[in-house]
Amino acid sequence: MMNYTKAASSQAFKNKKLLFRQLFEKDSSTYTYLLADVAHPDKPALLIDPVDKTVDRDLSLVKELGLKLIYAINTHVHADHVTGTGLIKTKVPSVKSIISKASKSKADLLIEAGDKIHFGDLFLEVRATPGHTLGCVTYVTGDGSDQPQPRMAFTGDALLIRGCGRTDFQGGSAHQLYQSVHSQIFSLPKETLIYPAHDYRGFTVSTVGEETQYNPRLTKDEEMFKSIMENLNLPYPKMIDIAVPSNMVCGLQDLSVKPVDASSN
């Protein structure tokens, strides 16, 4: 039994500025997160990891809540679903898409470790957490008494609740993932809320305190972790050949460029 009960009183945000919604896409078990500064006159908002098939749901909610969506952000190039960032831009052209420079993908803004993404008086801090893919980042809400407390970490597939993303595709590396999680996520305060890109068992949130004590993979030493990751025997990701090329360009292939094969037929 853990002693992080104080840490575990999750979602006890002290910040009245933050509007926060967690949204779920069932086919890929993906979480999309909506954050907004509702104390700011513009009510600027951002979406983290939107999915193409739930874009209409997400934009309806943004409209109903009276928010102004300014950013559509990915934690990494997903292999299991097509991102909604490109589709969002076709529907709300003022939105800027964001992904890491290390992902080698196209987006309006390419971010790196240490960058800050401001929305109103709130911001997300970028931490590089490669290992599931080369370009994975974790977005952490701002540090400071005027920012939400406890902090919230949007970990993508780097750290899942009692799990982690696979490391056998897309430049994955068990060594790198282990170092990323320990140095960039487990180093956050124990009460920090963990919001992953997926959950397959119905959990919605965890904390750094919980994962440092109960994560069955990342509580092991690095050699044991590498051995676990090498022996997962997971099937080839069924969406990877469609999703990855598409997600390198915000989920929308550039339809104005005809494929060479098609023009030669």
Place this chain on the structure above:
Amino acid sequence: MMNYTKAASSQAFKNKKLLFRQLFEKDSSTYTYLLADVAHPDKPALLIDPVDKTVDRDLSLVKELGLKLIYAINTHVHADHVTGTGLIKTKVPSVKSIISKASKSKADLLIEAGDKIHFGDLFLEVRATPGHTLGCVTYVTGDGSDQPQPRMAFTGDALLIRGCGRTDFQGGSAHQLYQSVHSQIFSLPKETLIYPAHDYRGFTVSTVGEETQYNPRLTKDEEMFKSIMENLNLPYPKMIDIAVPSNMVCGLQDLSVKPVDASSN
């Protein structure tokens, strides 16, 4: 666009005592809620609407968080899944099951409108919200400055996010449901968080303010609402013949009582 942005800064709980977790069961799209008073030395906890097949997950989490589960509670006799309350009692015999007296079901404690369910210094208040079934209740966190703010309403199937439960089985009544939601739920402060028993589109939470403005059924007048409910043309609930008899007895048929037919063979 709504003006409830302050109301909508959801999950901005001011109460440091409350540990809160929302859990999802994918097959029936059911939400189970874990609440605990982590400021109390015993860390007393309760589960609202546990599902039989996720009992082990829920009890593991309770143990990891160092909580003492005291109540397993249902909002109503579910027709779409088997409740986990009986199974929980076999695994943690000190847990008391709770359901409404109006449900005509068996449980350790049968509650009525106005009753309070205490866990540590926190409590849930019972509101009768029949209409989906005869015995539906809504549990609302306590009123008072020492209780979580905004308040949280666990509405079962009475009020869903941008929807509501069907009214064509189990003593359902569109008239009664309309009156229940308007008098018992929409009368709560606009910032009250709505946590339903189900969501089929990936929403996790709403507010009274949002539902009074955007619920496509319950924002209509009662005649229109009744017409909508009469014309849903929903299929017969596939689990109802298994789930309802089972849920009348906390999800566990009493195996010690032999059926009459069996003894006469």
